[in-house]
Amino acid sequence: MNLHLNCNDCRGFLPAYISRTLPPLPRQKVAAHLDSCETCYAAYVQQRDIERELTQQVPLIGRADSPRLNRIWTAVQGEMACPRRAALRRIPARYHLVTIVAIVGLLLPSLGFQALRQRQMALALPVQPTPTETIEVTSQAVAMATAECACWLEAASAEAPEFTVPAQPNYAPNISGTQVP
Amino acid sequence: MDNVENIIARCLQGDQAGFAALYDQFAPGLYRLCYSLVLNREDAEDVTQESFVYAFKNLHRYNARLSAFKTWLYTIAICRCRNIYRRQKPVLNLSHFLPAPKSDTPEASLARVSAKEAVETALAALNPRLREAIVLRYGHGLTFREIAEVMDCPPKTAESRVRLGHDALRGMLGPAGQGLLDELVSFAG
Numbered sequence: 001m002n003l004h005l006n007c008n009d010c011r012g013f014l015p016a017y018i019s020r021t022l023p024p025l026p027r028q029k030v031a032a033h034l035d036s037c038e039t040c041y042a043a044y045v046q047q048r049d050i051e052r053e054l055t056q057q058v059p060l061i062g063r064a065d066s067p068r069l070n071r072i073w074t075a076v077q078g079e080m081a082c083p084r085r086a087a088l089r090r091i092p093a094r095y096h097l098v099t100i101v102a103i104v105g106l107l108l109p110s111l112g113f114q115a116l117r118q119r120q121m122a123l124a125l126p127v128q129p130t131p132t133e134t135i136e137v138t139s140q141a142v143a144m145a146t147a148e149c150a151c152w153l154e155a156a157s158a159e160a161p162e163f164t165v166p167a168q169p170n171y172a173p174n175i176s177g178t179q180v181p
Numbered sequence: 182m183d184n185v186e187n188i189i190a191r192c193l194q195g196d197q198a199g200f201a202a203l204y205d206q207f208a209p210g211l212y213r214l215c216y217s218l219v220l221n222r223e224d225a226e227d228v229t230q231e232s233f234v235y236a237f238k239n240l241h242r243y244n245a246r247l248s249a250f251k252t253w254l255y256t257i258a259i260c261r262c263r264n265i266y267r268r269q270k271p272v273l274n275l276s277h278f279l280p281a282p283k284s285d286t287p288e289a290s291l292a293r294v295s296a297k298e299a300v301e302t303a304l305a306a307l308n309p310r311l312r313e314a315i316v317l318r319y320g321h322g323l324t325f326r327e328i329a330e331v332m333d334c335p336p337k338t339a340e341s342r343v344r345l346g347h348d349a350l351r352g353m354l355g356p357a358g359q360g361l362l363d364e365l366v367s368f369a370g
């Protein structure tokens with residue numbers, strides 16, 4: 001049996017050799033090469049150590065304690081029970097602010113027009129409207145517009161499509177690509 | 182213990198306890214996956230929550246013959262994690278590497294870095310696709326075929342991503358990577 005293997009092939013087999021997924025014959029060849037080649041052996045030791053470190057350390061990253069998992073569960077239940085309100089709550093506050101600013105921006109020209117008309121009327125009529133009246137109109141209009149916007153946002157978020165997830169691949173039959181040589 | 186298919190069948194019949202059973206079984210792993218990918222707790226919590234809500238509402242779409250429930254759930258979560266790191270890069274947590282007060286030399290402060298923290302920092306520096314492959318492989322023990330399914334790529338691509346990630350991490354964490362850690366220390370200090 002010829003156990004000869006060149007350095008290049010040996011390096012290529014190392015990951016499978018380390019994860020013990022290499023079939024017996026190439027495994028024997030790699031082992032024989034590592035016994036005789038210093039540089040490949042050094043590469044093997046390095047790869048093996050990092051493999052060990054990743055296998056030990058990566059599962060330790062991001063472990064959640066019970067209070068955290070309980071908190072997430074409560075939120076899941078809340079959203080299952082009342083999805084629309086939860087969806088609205090998820091829209092960041094800055095978007096609410098932007099919408100309000102936009103609505104105020106839309107209202108201002110019409111208010112300006114109203115003010116102009118009032119001034120024209122003031123020229124014709126002896127009685128001038130008090131400024132408080134205008135302010136009341138403004139704040140009321142903004143409040144109404146805001147309420148309308150909240151409803152619209154709620155409707156929009158309720159209609160918004162959920163994230164799309166790629167369709168489940170049907171890999172059950174005959175995919176042979178994953179077999180390590 | 183009930184198997185997952187039985188629990189799902191109960192859920193589809195409206196059994197609320199079934200949802201809790203699914204959550205108990207899969208939440209620790211899913212949160213860990215999300216945290217390892219987005220590398221901060223708030224986003225990991227949000228993504229875990231959203232993924233469960235989506236999965237529960239779309240449970241009727243899950244087909245057990247096409248994939249395991251775990252990989253289906255991971256597929257849902259990874260889409261959301263990608264949205265997060267598309268918006269913001271994971272922040273390298275350099276606090277592990279900050280020089281210790283006074284007499285401590287950089288070497289001494291490096292020695293205080295735990296292996297877990299070093300791996301976490303190295304993961305943050307990794308390309309997101311390679312990070313996904315490494316986390317699914319080493320953090321969750323998925324096969325290349327399962328990784329391919331979750332990452333929506335051919336199995337060969339999944340395999341090469343694990344290898345590339347492995348090589349990159351070896352560069353950062355191996356003996357030669359000491360220089361890189363030193364660089365991080367001087368950068369943070």
Ligand SMILES: [Zn+2]
Nearest residue numbers: 007010037040
């Ligand atoms: Zn060699």
